[in-house]
Amino acid sequence: MLFQHKLKKQIKLEEQKQLTMRKPHIIAISYPAQGHVIPLMELCLCLVKHGCKVTFVNSEFNHNRIIKSMSEADHADNAINLVSVPDGLAVEEDRNDIKKLKEAFFEVVPEKLEALIHNINESDENRVSCLIADQHLGWAIELAKKLGLQRVAFWPAAAASLSMMFNIPKLLDDGIVGKNGEILRKESIKLLPLMPDMNTTDLAWNGFSDPELKKLFFDLYFKNVESVKAAKWLLCNSSQVMEYEVFAAYPKLIPIGPLLASNRLGKTSGHFWREDTDCLKWLDQQPLNSVIYVAFGSFTIFNMAEFQELALGLELTNRPFLWVVRQGFIEEAENPYPEGFIDRTRNRGRLVEWAPQQKVLAHPSLGCFLSHCGWNSTIEGVSNGLPFLCWPYFADQLFNKSYICDVWKIGLGFDRNESGVIGRQEIKNKMEQLFGDENFKARAVNLQAEVLASVKRGGSSYQNFSSFVNWIKATN
Template identity: 90%
Template structure:
């Protein structure tokens, strides 16, 4: 009997990276591969705790963990510490894990799929003579920003350490949205040491990724056609969403509140504003209160995800009386089953931080967006939503740099008042979903990839 291809998959240890890679692995299992999924011990524990028994029975992936090199009490949002540990401690642990699997399992490891941010894992796979696949969980465009670093240095726009020498609007490719040099991914951190670290990392990973035999991207030809035309080695196989394989999402760090789906059942069609800012965004009290009062002013039903750690300050952050006044039309949850929520017919729009997972989930459900990016590639994803696909609106900040309640109310009214946003969103949805169905571009790319893995086994 032929052994199955045995894949080791290792994500960058953040929620937005774990979920799409796990989604890719679930698709590979369906196509006859064996997958060992390697989380950090810290995240592994969170994922196991947030799973229900039903998830566990469904889970056909072997979930294992390695230490991330940090003590239990250390802050995983401290990117400097986390990155150093990921590059110094984890490589040795991963190599030891691969050796121990190969000693105990006749299904020896044949392939490593690693998040592009963990370039060292591709070099390790090369050293061990394994198949090497890099996975980019975000927009192709944000990766090409990294690929363009040497050119940005040559053009005198960026210094050798990543410092921005010229503040200007640039286009990395003729048909890509323009971006400000101040929005380059590493520049979104205020600490210069961290900027330097992220910049150096981008440089390093761009080199390491040359060791990959495939570079897969969680995007679709129709969403970023110019980028894929310019970078033929970047292969779109997305959007990778549980809905597309008729399964459940795996890899959550928080337990989902599914009761909100019953609440949605009671709301009118296309009426609810869904407000969610992903796993990383942090608000200060002033911003949070303006958002609450803005939602109240709209007089529309809203479902708002307020996860633990979303607000800097402790104590009750809600404006006085807000909970009582909005009780009949507002629903607050700590974490929502987002793909199910976005697919719900009562949803009218998605007020989002524009993280890539949220962006493709909203697009795949034909929803218009209200864009409130927080940092990194979210600023750029917003340009796609508002300027290229024209399926959403951004908010303008006032003279104090805050997005005010009146601005929120106005943009909500503008979005709901113009049916073109919804019409364009539904058109884009149809094209994107066609790309993952049999015969579509992402479907064909994924099939070629699976054939390659099996042929090499």
């Protein structure tokens, strides 16, 4: 009897030891857009580095794009379990069709994700204990609550743009927007006393020309603000020093960024296109602080007039430039470049389909960033001390431009001509103004130092992330 008692005690101790050794298993799911996938994957790579196991869920379509873009070395180094679920769309269907995407990711994927979690828990001794979902996917937070998982919402963009969504009930009460998101009063508003003014026509959902899409996103934002109230944490890919007034107003919104591969001395993951790393060798041959880097993210589409004026504007600057012209960036002709442009700029211009952007922006030859002001691009430029030329496309990019130009004062915007186009001479003039005023660079370098300090030991983002990791481990 004594032997059996000792044996049972030993078995119990071994079971407790196994439990304490078991890694927290996190399942993460992103909104299916490039600008959402990369920062969430970066968060997950940081969690793996701190002893967590992560299963990252993409749609089959995006999963295959990511796998195809990875090199052999990327596959060998990958520390995340990449899995996929069907989205119900055929391969040839347009994933940029927001209506189809909404139907896929809000009606088909929830059921597939629930089945995936059940399958993991039946086959893996490291059962899923926590779900991290993009804030756009409020349904995933509700699913995690239903399954008894710890719940974390992740906002990959600026805290200021999320505060816009938090203010939807007030905008409705004040009669500024209608129940379908339509703008009832065109005016300048201030969401918080220290935030820059914004025009009501620039509210995120109003960037779509289709009224049905406006209503779709307005309803989505309104519903998700309610859904994420069930989350235990609401993490934001920003820094307290960049948006102090927003984080002071919303203490439950926790800044843990900027989440960049360079901050953990690693490589970026989650790209939909293969990076052209040869452009780094080209940058090595350029003078210090001379190159204009031109990139408009994964979603922007230019018409022929805009594209040609940009090309001719870059030519007029007479400066070296690296221009990312991804597939689908120009909506019309097969050869959209102005006649003779390629030959005339061959010795000082470089065109690529997709760049290793974080490495490009960290290169000492970079002089400025001509950007659409997407949040990932914004924090990457800020983290490298670069001044900006701002050409926002839609949604939160318009508000990010306000921070760059009016709050941080590290960039300039462009003015459109009477035809609504940003002309070549305007591009040349603003470029000369930016390079001719050293204060832009000086302010950018000062902001860079503050932002990088926040992610280092003792900084606010570092401490917030450490608290989050401790919570995950304690609740495993």
